[in-house]
Each structure stands twice: as structure tokens, then as C-alpha cells.
């Protein structure tokens with residue numbers, strides 16, 4: 001009998017994913033300086049498509065040049081990037097996978113490059129200093145909404161299957177959602193309708209401009225985390241409900257540790273509260289420390305419709321085949337740099353992974369687990 005993780009999954013717009021195992025969005029710094037796709041980025045993703053992942057999410061990709069988060073980021077802010085996205089979509093689809101671009105703006109956490117204005121929902125920093133953060137004007141917010149929509153149209157034109165709005169982890173769209181940060185009084189902040197307005201307008205605008213079969217989803221952080229404040233579970237649920245009204249085809253809940261129940265409601269799992277709060281037609285995806293088949297099944301039992309794998313997709317590029325279909329164990333960290341190279345990570349990506357505690361052997365340059 002086919003494992004339920006390998007069964008097709010329908011998005012709210014009727015488009016169907018081949019299975020319920022996704023590669024989570026993962027930044028890897030492998031792209032060219034001008035944001036064009038590099039062979040290294042394509043090779044690492046294609047290996048996961050060959051390995052049977054139904055949906056491959058790109059790393060966070062910036063929708064404006066100044067929204068870039070870090071050097072080596074794959075960009076989607078210019079038509080210069082379209083040929084790379086087309087190439088990537090064709091490659092993933094040739095293996096039966098879908099490709100989604102994760103649309104991103106760094107906001108106050110954008111990469112500081114010379115001459116670049118750093119913007120967010122509110123201003124902060126010392127006026128006149130390089131790291132000053134400027135408050136976006138209403139006109140600039142409207143321009144930003146158009147930039148997100150242009151990026152989504154670019155993804156659709158390049159033949160991708162969909163996009164995910166990066167509304168999680170404290171970047172620009174999430175900065176607007178944060179109650180402790182977004183104190184604007186002009187309708188783009190303050191109460192929840194004000195704080196959720198940017199994300200909703202981005203969703204509505206994209207939905208109007210892309211074909212109906214093109215999947216548009218959103219990633220949210222459900223609650224506060226180690227480096228994230230100003231979020232509340234009930235507000236996140238309300239925001240997710242509004243986004244479904246606005247045309248979201250899926251809601252991706254980023255948990256970091258999907259084995260934990262909600263902080264606010266310790267008796268219930270986040271997948272369950274999101275599943276119960278949202279229309280049945282809108283799939284809920286969860287991510288965070290999902291390593292084994294049993295872990296993934298637990299998420300489905302809690303109410304998730306699909307799982308997104310981060311580090312397990314790095315160590316075990318054919319996870320859907322090896323772990324789900326064949327019932328074998330994934331490769332668990334710490335791993336060696338050579339094992340990562342064997343799994344089609346370039347030297348740049350291997351170096352980046354050494355910064356993740358406990359992931360690469362310490363005698364191989366990795367940081368010890370905390």
C-alpha cells in the first residue's frame with residue numbers, strides 16, 4: 001500500500017502536488033553576485049528532485065535589490081534572473097517535482113551594502129549612520145507590493161509552479177506583523193488588521209495577476225521564538241484565515257521544532273490548531289526537526305497535510321525514496337564535509353552549514369551543538 005506521505009495533495013486552487021514531502025526553503029549563498037542562478041544551486045536542488053521530493057522550495061529570494069538578505073542570494077527582482085528560474089523549473093519538473101520560489105524582503109535585516117537604504121515598518125538606528133533603518137512611506141509600501149507581484153509574475157512566466165511569501169522568521173513581511181515593532185498609526189500597523197495589511201495586500205495583488213493554476217502560499221511563524229518577538233498564536237491564526245480569504249493556496253507553518261505543542265496552548269499541537277482554523281481546501285504544511293518517517297507521520301496525525309524537510313533533505317537527498325518508500329533511516333548529523341559534498345553541496349554551502357550547531361563534525365570545522 002502506498003504510504004500516505006507519497007499520496008498526491010490538492011492545493012486550494014485545484015493544482016495537485018505529486019506527494020506530501022517538500023524540501024523546505026534553504027538559503028545556501030551559492031548564487032552569483034548579481035542574483036543569477038549558479039550551477040551549484042541548480043545541482044543541489046536537482047539532486048533532491050531526483051530523490052523524489054514532490055515540492056522543492058527555493059531559498060528565500062529577494063523581490064527588490066535592496067531587500068537582499070545576504071551575499072550569494074538567488075534573486076528574482078529583475079528579468080535578468082528569469083532564464084535561471086526557467087532552467088530550474090524545467091529541471092525540477094523533468095523529475096516530476098514542482099518548484100516554488102520563496103519571495104522575500106529582508107527589511108531591517110537586509111544586507112548592508114554601500115549606498116543601500118535599509119527600510120522597515122518603523123525607523124530605528126542612529127540617524128546619519130550607515131545602519132539607519134528608514135520607515136517605509138505609504139507610497140514605498142505600494143511600490144513594494146508591486147515588487148512582490150512582479151516577482152510572482154516573473155516566477156509564473158518562467159514556468160514555476162508557485163510561490164511562497166516569506167512571512168516568517170522576522171524578515172520584512174513578518175516585521176510588519178510584529179505587535180512590539182510595528183507601531184505605525186497610518187493604517188499599516190498598530191492593530192492586527194493594520195499589521196497584517198501588507199501581507200494581505202501582497203497576497204491579493206499577486207492572486208489578481210497570476211494564472212489561477214499558479215500556486216500562491218505563505219509561510220508564517222506561529223509564535224515567538226528565540227530571536228522573534230511580538231507574535232501571538234491567535235493573531236497568527238487570524239492572519240492565516242484572512243490570507244485564505246485573500247486566495248492563499250496553502251499555509252506553511254514554520255515551527256523549528258515540530259515535536260512541541262503550542263507555547264500559548266500547551267495541550268495542543270500547532271498543526272491541529274491551524275488545521276481546525278482554516279478551510280479544508282487549504283493544505284497546512286509544517287516544518288521543524290522532521291527526520292524520520294515516524295516524525296512525518298506524527299505531523300499528518302496532528303493535522304498537517306504535508307511536511308517540509310530542511311536538514312534531513314540536506315543529509316538524505318532521496319528521503320522520500322529511502323526513508324518513506326524503502327523504510328530505511330536517514331543520515332543523521334553530525335555529518336562530515338565530505339558527506340555533504342557527496343550529496344551535491346558546493347564548498348560554499350558546506351562552509352555555511354558549519355555554522356549550524358551540531359550539523360557538521362566538529363573535527364571537520366563544524367560548531368558543537370549547544
Ligand SMILES: Cc1cc2nc3c(=O)[nH]c(=O)nc-3n(C[C@H](O)[C@H](O)[C@H](O)COP(=O)(O)O)c2cc1C
Nearest residue numbers: 024025026027059060256287288289290309310311
Ligand atoms: C541552511 C538553512 C537555510 C535556511 N534558509 C531558510 C530560508 O531561506 N527561508 C526560510 O523560510 N527558512 C529557512 N530555513 C529554515 C528551514 O526552512 C526550516 O524551517 C528549518 O531548518 C527547520 O527544519 P529542519 O529542522 O528540518 O531543518 C533554513 C534552514 C537551514 C538549515
